[in-house]
Amino acid sequence: MIEGGCRCGAVRWRLDADRLPLTYACHCLDCQTWSGSAFSQQAIVAQDRFEGTGPVGQFDLPSADGLRISYQMACPICFTRVWNTNSSRPGRVVIRAGSFDNSHRLTLAAHMWTIRKQPWLKLEPAVPAWPEGPPRADEFYRLIGAPVMGG
Template identity: 60%
Template sequence: MTGGIGGGCRCGAVRYTLALDDLPLTYACHCTDCQTWSGSAFSQQAVVAEDAIAATGPITVFELTSPSGRISRQRMCEVCHTRIFNTNSARPGVAVIRAGTLDRSNELIVTAHIWARSKQPWLELPEGAPSWPEAPPPEEMAKALGSPR
C-alpha cells in the first residue's frame, strides 16, 4: 500500500485515511432514509473493512436501533455534522463510508443501485447496472462491488 486514500468532513475538523491502494467502488442507495438524510435523491457509499479506517478529529456517534434490534452507529463530525461512516451490528467488521467525504470523490464509480423501488421517478439508472428493488443479497452486492465478502 502507498499512502492510503484520504477524506474528511466539510469543515476539515475530521480527517481520515483508508488503508487501501485504490479508490473503492461505490453504490447508490435510493431508500427514503438515505434520501432524507442526504437531502438528495440518493446517497453514494463505499463498503470497507472497519479496521481500514484511521480517523482523527472530533467524531461523535449517533446510534439508531432498527425494529429488528440491529444497531447502526453513525460517525459524524461534532463541528459540522457531516456523516463520515457507519457500522451496523448485523455486519461486524464492515464500515460504510459516505463517498462524498473522500478527497477524490470525483473519481468514484457507482457500480450498483439498491432500494431502486424508492428512487426518484425522474432518475434513470444506467442500463445494465446491477440494481435491486430493496436490499440485495450480500453475496450479490459483494460481487457488484468487486469484494470477496
C-alpha cells in the same frame, strides 16, 4: 493511502488501499432523508484498513425490530455524516462517498431500493439495480469489491 473527511476538515479518515473502492447508491427513504437528496452513495471497506480521527460525534440508530444498531459517525462541528458501522456487518465500515477527497473519481457499481427512487432520476442500464435490497449479501459485497467475511 486514500483519504477523506468532513466539510470543515475537523474529522478526517484514511483507508489503507491502493485504489478507490467501488460505490453503490441506496434510494431508500431513510437514505434520502439522511442525505437530504435523492439517494445516498457509499463504499463498504474493511474496518481493519480504516482509521478515523478528529472529534467524531456518534448517533446510534436501532433498526425497527431492535435487532441491529447502525453507529453513525459525523462531525459535531459541520454536521457532515462521514461513515458508519453496523452491528449486523462486523468488520466493515461504510464511508459516505462525498467525504472522499477524490469523490469525483468514484465509480458507481450498483443501485438498491430503486422502488423508492425519484421518478426523474434515470439509471444507467448497465449498472446492476434491485427494487429493494440485493437478494444475496455475499454477491452484493463481491460486486462492489467489499469485504465478504462470511456474508
